[in-house]
Amino acid sequence: MKRILLLIVICLLGVLSACVQKQILDDVQLVTAIGYELTNENELKATAVTPIYKPDKTIISDIFTETGPLSKEIRKQLNMQSSRPFVSGKIEIGLYSKDLAQKGMLDLLDTFYRDPAVGSRAYLAIVDGNMQSLLEKQYGQQDNGIYLSHMFEQNIDTGSLPRTNLNQFLSAYYSQGIDPFIPIVKQENGQVKLDGHALFRGDKMVGELSAKNMFIFKVLMDKYTKQDSTAVKLTETNQREGEYVSVLKIRAKRVYKIENTTEVPKITINVKIEGNVEEYSEGQQIDKKIIKTAQKSMQSQVKKQADDMISMFQELRIDPIGIGGQVRSRQRNWDENHWLDVYPNADINVDVQVSLTETGIVE
């Protein structure tokens, strides 16, 4: 008798405890991208993108906009506009306006990384220009959040975008000897495109890197560059002035050499680049001489751009490529304040070695 009673109680409990809030995919509004900007009254304006799955199996994005003082408060107000509750589990990208980033991002990111539902793979980006018009337009066959996320992913794998996501940003923000960066996106001729990087000191955006510097930046900072490409202007000999080769499938490696770590450090970054020449502006044969010229031109170009970039970082007192981290890992009694003092005057050199190995399938 006692056993049967126990059994009934247990069965009943099994049934009863299923009463947690269900979130069925069809009954929630999945936010895939969310953009934040400042209004004139200094309030936050959030634009949420959610996909709408149409009966003919096409997907379009839908936009909701609301203003308020706190981002979770905005979510509540967004819910007032929607037939289904918004959920944050599928957020692929968080977009921020420039003026917001210049005032500091951490308060806004807090709601992102405090929320157990938001993944660490979420991308962050700065929007140059009008947020709403960027998010409103239909770009691909997906909704805009997924579209932007695929665009980022594709550029990380095969383009000039270094590995970046929410976790990388926070890790760089909280680490000593490295500052975070995030890519900038911009709407141009009705398409959305990557347009350089926003550079941060702490959580405030203090500088920008133009799109043409993205290749060098990736070579200097990403863990591995595998599939990048760039155009090289031939400069070594006068007769080839104004000719270009394009270098594809670039693989890059770096080795740091750090001397005199106590006073003003002397840092040499040895960059090794391998790539294939696959296009030549003059069209004809690509012979050894051209390859040699291209190698030398690329070497000097990369070096110059890298040197310029690093002195810009030093002027801004930021360190997005993590030179400080390299010094820290080689120094037993590293002191962040001391490093910040000497960093702007540190002697940082970039040494580039280029080897162009293949020239495609014809001579």
Added chain:
Amino acid sequence: MKAMQRKVNERYMITASLVFFLIHSMQIGIGILSYQQDIVKSAGNDSWIAVIFAGLIVHIIIWMMYKILKNGKGDLITIHYDLFGKWLGGIFSLIWIIYYWAIGLVVIRSYLEVVQVWMFPDISIWQFSLIFLSLVYYLLIGGFRVVTGICFLGVVIPAYLLLTLIFPIEFTEFRNLLPIWNHSLKDISLATKDMTLSYLGLSTLLMFYPYLKNPERSQKWAHGGNLLTMLLYAGLMILSIAYFGQGYLSRIIWPTLTMWKIVELPFVERFEYVGISSWALIILPNICLSFWAASRGVRQLLRFSQRKALIGMLLMTWIIIYFLQERQQIEMLSSYVSMTGFYLIVIYLPLLFVFSYLRLLRR
């Protein structure tokens, strides 16, 4: 009234090699989800060294436990009785029994907290704990061999979770670990002290020792179980530091769970849900074994029916769980229990070891 049992019927005994699973499954529990934070706060990038030191200390403690048990013949309660007499020994035994019971309480409440924060905020605590505790009761009336079986399964089945640690590797920066040993001995020992808390589950060995068929031969398996725990803790610590960077890592409450946010599989967007659900199987041996040890202790000390003691304990647990609502309370309770464990195992046990050795010499 029953007699104090010094020998167990061979029918209820287990093979020596299963001690490996008993020790290992008891050490890995709710702590591994969150142990990184405290250690990193004091030892930074050298945390993994502290993890290994703590593991070595625990090896020594296991060795001492075996010596005590071999000299004492019987379990902790009979040893206390023999060494300190009925009353003083009884008080010591009672402290240990309360400690065993409190481990079970803390583990189940901490797990429920994780479920609440990460998955179902509105889960009904009393219903869930009632079901869980009924399961524990059901397993425990099966006797110690069933508990051993659960420990075995609790190690083997969730082992697939190790595979998920491949995902974060793409985003790691192992340079975060360098330079090795740039913290003072004081920092490292502080971290080592904190870290020993994560290994402490093994004290149930003092209760189940009479159940081992070849107790002498089981010692190497106990060391093996602890070694595996140590390797797991150290590996996970290295991965966490490389993935988050020590600055960010010291701010995350559940680093192991947060690391799962990077896992992306075609069929599951957020792996935490799978992981946390699987975790129920990892904490089940913890709860079973600690309640078993506590109720067995009551049976030995008060010569009381083990089943009735168990029912009383489970009821008490259930009521207390219901009243523990806030994170602060849970954290306070769990730190009290860990500190008690630390004093009992790292301070009291060596004293007991010396005392039992002196007794042996005098005889």
